[in-house]
Amino acid sequence: MEAEIFDLVVAGGRLANGAAVDLGIASGTITTIVPAGTLSEEPRVELDGALILPGLIDGHIHLDKTLLGLPWIPHVPGASVRERLQAEKALRRSLPKPMVARARRLVELVVTRGTLALRSHVDIDQEIKLAHLEALLRLREEMKEVIDIQLVAFPQSGVTSVAGAAYLLDAALAAGADLLGGLDPAGIDGDIEGQLDILFRLAAKHGVGLDIHLHDPGELGAYELRRIAERTRASGLGGKVAVSHAFALGAISDAAFGATADALASADVAIMTNGPGAEPRPPVTRLAAAGVTVFAGSDNIRDAWSPYGNGDMLERARHIGYLNGLKTDAELEFALDLVTGNAARVLAFGDCRLVEGGRADLIAVAAANAAEAVAASPPRQVVIKAGRIVARNGQIVTY
């Protein structure tokens, strides 16, 4: 073979099926998969038997909220979502470091941990207006060679209950937001159909998908899920709508769960979970068995909402697997799917399998197979985006 045919050779890795392989990469694509020891071209990276997995995907993060890089800020509790919103806004005004500097630090952190695509919600409210969105659009451009960033215009303060919110969301979509967000139509706005009217109307106007935060509990939340499924079906948005958190799915009767899961599956509405701690949790395997696409995200990473979080999606898969009692190899592989294949489908990033012709977004870890990678969550030795090494051993490579 001629030396110039590959931009990079990934040598001596193992695939999840155990095969020891060399990968030849050109123009961001895996063009050749051959037995280890076959390819001698430069430039190359030697994996010494490490396991190759697809790049990880964070399906739900808030880049504009993180406090990373600032001195420790103690959590200020709030009894209600509204109270915590006020606490967050007060904090936001007091921060010494520009949002985008903190966001950049977080993006660099997640890249070192193997996240190569993410969906970030971005606050749109009367105070911030489009400032966060515009800053993150610029950051996305700046970092496009190391990570794919999807931005959701997120009405953190409400939609129908906040004057001018629909106008701002419309402007955010015109300014380049990839999706429209929503938030607890009942719990925040007190107007389920009112909020959904606006969300589905703006989604249709701009040809974008939806990703709706839903913390509303129990039967109320389940009802809203079914309303979202019905509107998704009616508007032909199947495959482009996700509901994030959906705590309700973890705290309803079997009958209500069955009806709600069926509605979500037939409308092709996906469910995002981060494996919440104290709240009820969507049962990921039951949802998958019902045909619902489930994917995972970090949610808050050291921000006004939570002091926890580190952006490590392999650890997140482990966490969700642990919470859901996933133990067999097949179950652990399903946990990995939440942060790879399933997330890729929801984010419309296409097939992320490691096959000839596939996208050369991958990570290498010391593990025997995907099951061990999830259970042990070992450090990322090499992180490769579109055929370029972007991080090694926890350090980002200059971009």
Add this chain to the structure above:
Amino acid sequence: MEAEIFDLVVAGGRLANGAAVDLGIASGTITTIVPAGTLSEEPRVELDGALILPGLIDGHIHLDKTLLGLPWIPHVPGASVRERLQAEKALRRSLPKPMVARARRLVELVVTRGTLALRSHVDIDQEIKLAHLEALLRLREEMKEVIDIQLVAFPQSGVTSVAGAAYLLDAALAAGADLLGGLDPAGIDGDIEGQLDILFRLAAKHGVGLDIHLHDPGELGAYELRRIAERTRASGLGGKVAVSHAFALGAISDAAFGATADALASADVAIMTNGPGAEPRPPVTRLAAAGVTVFAGSDNIRDAWSPYGNGDMLERARHIGYLNGLKTDAELEFALDLVTGNAARVLAFGDCRLVEGGRADLIAVAAANAAEAVAASPPRQVVIKAGRIVARNGQIVTY
């Protein structure tokens, strides 16, 4: 000061209250705490502003079960505890590597993660008899300079339902086990009073404490907790009895919880949790508020029961904090107590506060304070046991 007065100077660290200090250590004790920059003696370790915390304590581990160091072994599910017991025994017979080699590897791993004392349950059954216990007693002796190990004679297969079990447990205590274990008096033996009769009789005979595995659910488990509390009170064993797991406390009415927590508190029976995933969880803050001592442990670390676990007790504190919604600094400090002060009390390892005259078991991490250390669970930079450096940056120092 004279050079020979300290075995080690820990220089330039910070205490949880923010004070920048040098520690002088002699004969395993912190003899001097002075402002940073005061002590110039050698030998010394420079912490460069890292936070000093007490050595971590793992209150519940199974050193003899781990599969660490073996090639990946897929999990074999079992529908019941009895089925999983049979699967474990079949696996145990097939393992190529001696138990003690795996246990040593696990101990070394946890030491690198800052665990300087642990309580391990050790299977005692008709097949193993005292072999695991005797091997771990030797390992304890071999590693006594790097870690304190407490061994519980654990009837994993049952007590009254297994012929000769009481005899073996008696022999195990005579052979040097520090405590006596138990297991689901209802669920495994079908004889609550029968198992407790044997446990409390042998505890009295050998002058040891008890640590009883209790997975029995709901009202049944709560009833057993109250029976254990009553027997503890009657036998004067308060402060020497712990119940591990106690899932029941997470799945009973408020009234039953209140009565059970009060019984545990007044009898001084402690509760160990590892923050289970799919099972109900003891609510740690409600228990603490009722006066119950709560401590934490790893439980299974990659064994026949679970593919998860890594022996990192700071990460375990983070996990339990996350599951219980602990977010404020005070709440995060409480999570740390589960793996330091509270565990030290239960294991009778005395006061572990970092004060002059206190034990020189400590770790250093990059964090502003205890709250950040729990929320972020940063790597252990230095681990010091009884005034000797036993691990640095994830590597054990030769012992």
